[in-house]
Amino acid sequence: MNDLTALSHALLDAARKAGADDADVVARQGTSVSIDIRGGALEQAERAEGFEIGLRVLLGKRQACVSGSDARREGLEMMAERAVAMAREAPEDPWIGLAEPGQLSARRDAEGLEMYDPAGEPDPEALKEAAVRAEAAALAVEGISQVSTASAAYGESDIRMLASNGFEGGYRRSSHSLACVAIAGEGERMERDHDSDGRIFAADMRDAEEIGRRAAERALARQGARAPKTGAYPVLYDERVAASLIGHLIGAVNGQAVARGSSFLRDALGEAVLPDALSLTEDPLRPRGGQSRPFDAEGLAVAPRDIIHQGMLTGFTVDLATARKLGVAPTGNAARGLSAPPSPSTWNLELTPGAQTREELIAEMGTGLLVTSLIGSTINPNTGDYSRGAAGFWIENGEIRHPVHECTIAGNLRDMLRALRPANDARPWASLRVPSLLVEGMTLAGS
Incomplete structure (x- = not known):
């Protein structure tokens, strides 16, 4: 994983060297995992990890924004130079500008907000099991012909912000989700409906069986x-x-x-x-x-x-x-x-x-x-x-x-x-x- 704080400082320094009057940086990296089930078996599994960093530069009342995923020093320098060149050609906007130092938040992290589940990333087998249970619960309801979607997912991200006015802060997020789409009937009489849940903490999620059963009941009610x-x-x-x-x-x-x-x-x-x-x-x-x-x-x-x-x-x-x-x-x-x-x-x-x-x-x-x-x-x-x-x-x-x-x-x-x-x-x-x-x-x- 990248050191977002160090990279943000490096990009801000590069923007100043390229000629920016002011600048701010947003850096983000994260992980996402998703599992799709069909017929009780794994249909698709995806995992993604990514890093991106965005830069806004200001030249007087002109601004430009660029982003990239190259964490090398040369890549950051090229990004800063490109942003400054773009800002020189941008139209003036009399309303833009960074916050004054006295306007900045004293809070610089998410302590006490419970935005991240400390349990971390769940085992893929646990995600698969939840999707299987939701699908099975939907199919167990009489009148349900099939389940088109039963999926579970997890994501987390780390965000850092830095600006030339002295602001520096960051926080982490996490998310858990489970969804089920049930189909009742056949042919022209086919109806579908869904249920889902999404929370920050896995412990707060509703039962998979409840989600599957409610999706089924909703689909049947539409017939x-x-x-x-x-x-x-x-x-x-x-x-x-x-x-x-x-x-x-x-x-x-x-x-x-x-x-x-x-x-x-x-x-x-x-x-x-x-x-x-x-x-x-x-x-x-x-x-x-x-x-x-x-x-x-x-x-x-x-x-x-x-x-x-x-x-x-x-x-x-x-x-x-x-x-x-x-x-x-x-x-x-x-x-x-x-x-x-x-x-x-x-x-x-x-x-x-x-x-x-x-x-x-x-x-x-x-x-x-x-x-x-x-x-x-x-x-x-x-x-x-x-x-x-x-x-x-x-x-x-x-x-x-x-x-x-x-x-x-x-x-x-x-x-x-x-x-x-x-x-x-x-x-x-x-x-x-x-x-x-x-x-x-x-x-x-x-x-």
Whole structure:
């Protein structure tokens, strides 16, 4: 394994020698293992190890980003020279620049955040066994014709950041995952569905048998689907897909979209965008959070904050450049790839849960649609007009009657968000904690 700290310092020194006024470095190395099972036997096994390092250089108000995997001194020097040459030809951007030393995070590691499983990489046989158990559990359910996917995986990464403004920090991540896709029926009557789990710690993973069995039950429940009636009905987004609805809200309050004028919430700061009882909070310091981090990609401190407080939009999500452009304080939300400059992102969001269960919301719906999967989308970011293909279950008299497919649900996101009614079934371990969401009066196009 490479010494990421030493390589980062070497690349930063090379950038200075090449003529950069300022520079920052992100170095990453990691390992991933994946196992696929079919028919109880190993179908595919993959293992990958990799090292990459990214460099951003600044010449006045010009910048350029490059990345590579050559850890030799000559390779680092060539990378720095190429980045400086590119920056000389880049257009000026008045908003770019590193953080001031006084803005930098005092936290430089992930101590206490539990982002890495100290148990380390599992034995491939253990991954295979988990996938086999999930597949067997799915096939044991009567009516399941086959399992198209049963896979287990593990990944870990080590990340180091270094900048000419004095910042230096790093952290490690790990991830465990298990997925199963079951198929019910044959030919044109074939239906499929899935279940999966992903955690930082192996000890937190759900049982493989539960994952396989739930995938099978979901596939069986989809058999006999037909198009629903066209009209205006309440739509309940199942917890599995409800996060996508909040995802459109997150995108609309992203500072880059606001700065471009391509957000339906660009003028909504200080206005109500959710029901008064709902808040959307961010906590990048949540222990065992899938998107937790000790600092952002520009070395700024991260902290819990309310994006929406009691229905009101309190602030946009910005990195340094976007904050300067909008004339607001940075929020510590810079994310960055190895070959791209920082951009705003969010970490570990939670929507205020409701007091009712999903079943209680179904009982109150009367007649409407429970959505369990979404396909395609036509979203106008400027107006919030929304249209998506959907499948799920038809509700009549507050009870699930039959599965549905081949329908479209439509509305306007501003109206939809203001009308949300949440259930209380959000997964507590999810990075985006969003429960099932009921939206009244959406337009359904079916039969």
